[in-house]
Amino acid sequence: MKHQNFILIISGPSGSGKTTICKKLLELDKNLFYSVSITTRKKRDNEVNGIDYIFINKEEFLEMIRKDELLEWAEIYGKFYGTPKKPIFENLNNGKDIIMDIDVQGKRKIERNFRGRVISVFLIPPSKEALIERLRKRGDLSEEELFQRISLIDIEMNFKWEYDYWVLNDNLERAVMDVKKIVDVERLRGKFILI
Amino acid sequence: MKHQNFILIISGPSGSGKTTICKKLLELDKNLFYSVSITTRKKRDNEVNGIDYIFINKEEFLEMIRKDELLEWAEIYGKFYGTPKKPIFENLNNGKDIIMDIDVQGKRKIERNFRGRVISVFLIPPSKEALIERLRKRGDLSEEELFQRISLIDIEMNFKWEYDYWVLNDNLERAVMDVKKIVDVERLRGKFILI
Numbered sequence: 001m002k003h004q005n006f007i008l009i010i011s012g013p014s015g016s017g018k019t020t021i022c023k024k025l026l027e028l029d030k031n032l033f034y035s036v037s038i039t040t041r042k043k044r045d046n047e048v049n050g051i052d053y054i055f056i057n058k059e060e061f062l063e064m065i066r067k068d069e070l071l072e073w074a075e076i077y078g079k080f081y082g083t084p085k086k087p088i089f090e091n092l093n094n095g096k097d098i099i100m101d102i103d104v105q106g107k108r109k110i111e112r113n114f115r116g117r118v119i120s121v122f123l124i125p126p127s128k129e130a131l132i133e134r135l136r137k138r139g140d141l142s143e144e145e146l147f148q149r150i151s152l153i154d155i156e157m158n159f160k161w162e163y164d165y166w167v168l169n170d171n172l173e174r175a176v177m178d179v180k181k182i183v184d185v186e187r188l189r190g191k192f193i194l195i
Numbered sequence: 196m197k198h199q200n201f202i203l204i205i206s207g208p209s210g211s212g213k214t215t216i217c218k219k220l221l222e223l224d225k226n227l228f229y230s231v232s233i234t235t236r237k238k239r240d241n242e243v244n245g246i247d248y249i250f251i252n253k254e255e256f257l258e259m260i261r262k263d264e265l266l267e268w269a270e271i272y273g274k275f276y277g278t279p280k281k282p283i284f285e286n287l288n289n290g291k292d293i294i295m296d297i298d299v300q301g302k303r304k305i306e307r308n309f310r311g312r313v314i315s316v317f318l319i320p321p322s323k324e325a326l327i328e329r330l331r332k333r334g335d336l337s338e339e340e341l342f343q344r345i346s347l348i349d350i351e352m353n354f355k356w357e358y359d360y361w362v363l364n365d366n367l368e369r370a371v372m373d374v375k376k377i378v379d380v381e382r383l384r385g386k387f388i389l390i
Contacts (some may be wrong), residue, residue, distance in 0.1 A: 011280040178383060185380040188360040188373060 002033060003187040005037065007088070007098040007114055008032075009107045012123030013150040013156040015135040017169045018101040019052070021123065024176040025099060029183060033091040035100040040062070041079035054084070070138045072102075072109035072130070077148075083110070104159040119186050122163035126170035128153055198382040202283070202293040202309055205374070207318030209344040210330040212364045213296040214247070216318065220294060224378060227304075228286040230295040230334045233259070236274035239335045249279070258358060267297075267304035272343075278305070292378065297320045299354040314330040314381050317358035321365035323348055 005139040010018050026034050038054045040061050049055050056064075061080045065069050074081030083106065088098055111118045125131040132150055135141060141149065145184070160166060167180055205213050214240030221229050231347055233249045235256050244250050251259075256275045259265050278301065283293055297305070306313045320326040330336060336344065355361060360377055364370040 132291070165385060172275050178379075179377045183385065184373075185360070185376050188362060188377065 003096055003189060004117065005006045005092055005097045006186055007100065007110060007118045008183060009110060009118060009120045010099065010101050010123060011104055011107055011163065012130060013125060013153050015138065016123040016125045017172065017175065018123055020172065021176055021179055022099055022101050025179055031096055033098050034094040035083055035098055038084055039079060046140065051068055052058045071113065072106050074105055113140055120163040121167055121182060122160040122166045124160065124166050133170045198384060200287055200290055200292045201381055202295065202305060202313045203378060204315045204368055205296050205318060206299055206302055206358065208320060208326060208348050210245050210326045210333065211318040211320045211369065212367065213264065213318055214321055215367065216371055216374055217294055217296050220374055225377050226291055230278055233277045234274060234277055251365065263286060266308065267301050268373060269300055314377065315358040316360045316377060317355040318360055319355065319361050319363045321363065333369040
């Protein structure tokens with residue numbers, strides 16, 4: 001049985017654990033391809049170019065927009081973020097399923113482009129307090145950024161209604177297994193079969 | 196998190212393993228309630244009244260129809276089969292998810308009555324030959340019944356297109372785990388949450 005391959009989008013408020021869950025998932029499932037976003041923001045010390053993000057400058061980013069090489073992009077606080085087209089199409093053609101860690105605006109654009117092939121998961125933090133605590137501990141945000149993120153939590157949480165699945169991230173291992181199960185089960189929707 | 200509870204319907208051609216999978220699933224998942232069908236056909240030696248079917252006579256069955264106590268029913272080769280309403284409603288009210296092993300006609304009726312709350316799984320046998328072999332080995336069918344079942348396989352297989360999920364039953368343990376995952380994942384669609 002061969003399924004129709006899909007794009008799995010993982011969203012959730014900052015600090016909900018999107019990136020960690022994506023990384024763990026990639027270790028568990030060799031048929032997944034992780035779409036690395038492109039950004040013009042500065043690399044943080046704990047980040048690796050090409051793994052966490054592809055870091056480029058603004059001119060390069062604008063050039064990619066002009067050449068129509070991005071599936072979706074957005075400007076947030078003066079920094080650009082985008083999803084490169086080529087790896088997505090190549091990997092879909094090779095039968096891989098795609099996972100991406102993207103915000104709700106990005107999700108909406110991807111859904112419009114890949115109608116019927118997108119599965120969306122919203123990560124629910126155990127509580128608002130836990131979320132703020134996690135953001136603070138991560139230590140990679142300035143006080144101003146932290147304040148911005150916190151003030152956005154309620155708004156971000158309300159986007160959960162437009163997602164297919166909700167995964168509560170009160171326990172990382174269980175949350176990873178929940179997302180892995182979603183991937184497995186979506187593959188049972190496959191409509192190609194040999195009998 | 197509390198999900199909207201659902202009715203999981205398992206269909207598949209005779210001999211595809213519906214009943215076995217339902218029984219195994221009940222052992223794995225204590226939040227499932229198995230809807231036992233009512234029938235007027237004769238009990239076979241390996242069957243237990245109240246577990247495999249509820250065996251009643253034709254007059255009792257017609258009385259249940261008159262009293263509107265059946266969610267759906269059908270007459271097949273002169274025998275009646277039906278799904279009793281009361282246990283379904285009681286268990287849904289108690290927050291249980293329902294599983295039932297039912298044919299495509301029954302599924303359509305249940306879907307009409309519980310719009311948006313039905314999840315359907317079609318069991319795919321590994322091959323037509325394996326299916327015939329399994330039916331023969333089961334030894335509970337007369338030659339005539341066996342012939343009827345075999346001639347229906349192709350027709351039954353074509354109903355797979357109207358099911359949400361396909362589970363290949365080439366390996367019982369894996370097939371059971373696939374259905375268990377479907378149950379787990381459908382519970383992540385829950386739209387009630389405390390945060």
